[in-house]
Amino acid sequence: MPTNMLKQEAINAIRASYQLLRTEKNLSPMNHRVTDSLTHLVRTLTRCQSPELAKFLLDAPELAVERENLPVLCGIAECEMEKFWAKHLIGRPVCDLAEFWYFPEYTELCQAELDLFKTRKFDRISFLGAGALPLTAFLLARHCPQSKVICVDFDEEACALAEQLSRKIGLKEQVSVERMDALQYMPGENELVICASLLQGREQVYKNLQSHNCALLVRDAEGPYQYLYKAAELPAVTSFREIAKTQVDARRINTSRYFERAAEWMENARAA
Template sequence: MRIEQAVADRLHLAREFSGCRLDCSHGFEVIKSHILNFYDEVRVHDKESLSTLKPEDLYALYRDLDEVAHLEVGDRLAGLILEDVEIKRALHTIRSCYSAFFDYHEIHLARDLLNSQSPWSALKSFPLYPRYRALIKNQVKAANLSLGDTLAFLGCGPLPITSILLGRIYGIGSVGLDSDPRAIEIARECVKHLHLEDRVSIVEGDESGLEGIEWDVVLVAALAEPKKRIFQEIRSVLRKRGPRKVCYRTYSGMRAVLYRPVQPGDVEGFRKVREIAPRGKVNNTIVVLELKEDGRDI
């Protein structure tokens, strides 16, 4: 019932928004109403109750929010929506739900993968798999990754799809880091089940672990926190080791309803050298940084 209602709501949203000019007041009211209705639905949940939802119901919740995030609105309208007082009050809860979706849905998928005799088929059946393929393609392009490079991925989670696809499709090695012991255990099992141990290693730890491993490029996951501390540590490591490529994933436009974007203060001491905006249903903007010569913002 939950899934059927979610589909009906998304169709209603599409009809309501269709034909509306990018910055019209009607569009603002349509989107605001949908966001606040979503907030009313998810605020009764906490992480524990979300973890008990069936995978299909959890994904239906995600799709409700995802449809809003991918509406084609102008920058002005997106800014007005995200700065609305009522919406701003709801954003913490909404973004917590989005984060919890990945925590739990990836665990469900990892279990399916580990129980499958055809793990690659199980992975490709993941509804978001095409998005990951497109995102990784953007990642390789943005960081100019090539054979011989090693990517350090901060916040790899229980199913390190970035590392898995880099190794499988592009032959690029990576080290996934995560501070959650359960996520690390599951991630290692997935890598082993996919026979990628020669290209992907998983390490328990946060950004402080960067100093003890070899890497050419570091990638900060969109949901990795706290961002300011992470980039401060990366800056410290680069001062000791010399220049390295630094990348992060963030959210822009209406997609910023999904999760708090990286703020300028988070990346103090770096300068932006490249940015690739998402296209289609991809969520993340990819940004490449370099350390400023004096290590400070100016």
């Protein structure tokens, strides 16, 4: 398709999703208008990854209101979607996570993230802002059977659903759920802390973590996917050093950045 046609298609999809989401009361998958609109939006943005088109969409003044507000509405819809799917999967006689619409994207994302820290083995992996369907936590638990996995969320219903799912898929011993604000979370020794893309208060979370011996993985959004998720604030370079990141890829919505503590990184660099 010529770039101009795709450009117009993207503008239309962004505007239509924003108009719909800001007026609908129910943003869960029970509302087919919301599901259809968001499915179309994700598919359209996935086709808009050329640097020229990405730059146009991010700089377009006529989309400034959508750029600011659509990710917030998408975040609400995502929380609703996770609860809907968690309930659906818990109710099945056999719980197959692969039924979830975005399972292939999460599998790709998790595989790309594992590559970022493949030289390290963590005793614990925590997922801050894990949600009702903490797929990342479950996938990582299966890949890293030596690591304890802790899901942290301040939403009571999300925690209850995540706990039931963890039990249902046989990961209860390895994956625990803690209901608390991520701002209060204290990591243990040799822990990888993952900040979900919808984590609120992440700047304070980074500050709390800087005095602990932990590595950090931050879910970010780049290019046109910033109409779905806001770009993540990143930790101060004096506290954490970015060691590796995943590349923008049409098979994954988020990009991820892996950090180690700056002090530790300096020691390793000196020793090398």
